[in-house]
Amino acid sequence: MIQTVSICNTSKHESPAPMPPMNPHAIKVACSNCNLRELCMPMGLNSDELDRIDEVVAARRKIKRGTTLFRNGEKFVSLYAIRTGFFKTCVACEDGRDQVTGFQMAGEVIGLDGIVNDHHTCDAVALEDAEVCVMPFDRIEELSREVTSLQRHVHKIMSREIVREHGVMLLLGSMRAEERLAAFLLNLVQRLHARGFSQSELVLRMTREEIGSYLGLKLETVSRTFSKFVEDGIVEVRQRHVRIINTEALRDIVNPSPNAV
Amino acid sequence: MIQTVSICNTSKHESPAPMPPMNPHAIKVACSNCNLRELCMPMGLNSDELDRIDEVVAARRKIKRGTTLFRNGEKFVSLYAIRTGFFKTCVACEDGRDQVTGFQMAGEVIGLDGIVNDHHTCDAVALEDAEVCVMPFDRIEELSREVTSLQRHVHKIMSREIVREHGVMLLLGSMRAEERLAAFLLNLVQRLHARGFSQSELVLRMTREEIGSYLGLKLETVSRTFSKFVEDGIVEVRQRHVRIINTEALRDIVNPSPNAV
DNA sequence: CGACACCTTGAAGAGGTTCAAGAAATGTGG
């Protein structure tokens, strides 16, 4: 069975919203008993620190599929920790060209681009219905002056994003289409696995065009490359359902080992 | 006349080194009277804060052209503010492939990649003799808990790097060779101009191959594209000396305006 | 001055794009 990206299928249905769903105070919020804590918050906190950490989250917010969490040009106020759902971030040229800069899933933090100029420089679009924890950045800064492990954690999150982008630059700068798609699939499935999902099956939340934009390829090339992988017996593809049959083969494609051929 | 990248031609020659140049304590260090302060440190500090800021820099270090400031895999200890000189950072695959992820000049901070895993994930190579301020990261964290503007500054530096990399991803993912090289030249000259150099002349500190690696092109393509720009009368090129004759033309190449055919 | 690194240019070839058509899935309204 192919699992979805959403983690919280065990969610405790918050009583059928008597208030409009966007009301920031409608939902009781607490990191301290969130099952995603180990993904988006520092670990090894004592209970006192844990209580303080709860203060970073101002509210939760639901984002419908296809709508934006924030847009290029909007005032930057908060970072967002993804609770459920799946996002893409993309930047745009004036001339309409745009580039998907990343896909984000539960437990990942989004909005770091906005810090430097107090305005967001990319769009964050929900690719499925999503829920995020809203974390006002001044509150994060305030708290991380007092809780050392939070400070360190914030720095690590930003550094991790920088390192991730280095990897994407390597991919875009020096890999061929098959290598790019193989690396993409391995990365996705590895992140899903870290969230308790299958190592071999996944449902793509994005279109071929969005994959192509991320990988610097046209959608036709993505489609053809999928077909090639299928021919070679490396994966099974039915629309957005992908089953990886031969993980090693994918690894070999990304990192052509010296002893091969 | 074509200027070099180095900013400190007005440097007060530190007396002919009676100690080995690498000795971390040989040189008196102070941000408060550094002419690069406005580039690498927060602005609008009161004098008390300025004194505190001086504590961030543990020492200076000279790096000879062609040698590394740090290497992939090395323990991460410090960030480095470039005082003089010019660097490239590059990541490498196991299979020998590598990718230049950026070129850094005076006033820019380098080493952010190391924070997340306590180890550097890329190499920083001096492309000309350079000098950096060594800023132990735990000291930065300590101080930024107390000096709010430093905290904010550190966050902005990291966010700026993330946004810069978004731009590179856009370039690598969706631009053609001419667009890439035009964008590259405009970016370089703009950063040099911010440091008091010419808007139209520059000396490349890197080889065609390094430019190519950064732009996701082969060195031959870089060379051919330079030649094309020369033919079109947009730039003059004599080896690494570049004079931009028509900045608008370069801008039009990067951002094909709708009204231009 | 000679060795070496770097750069330029040409010609052939490969990989990816573009254009086009049709198929499959998805969503919408009656």
Added chain:
DNA sequence: CCACATTTCTTGAACCTCTTCAAGGTGTCG
């Protein structure tokens, strides 16, 4: 629940950009 419109995906064929391979030129440094 079905018919229809729309979006998404696949595949083919021609084309184009960039790469590869090769050779020669230029500059630099011991």
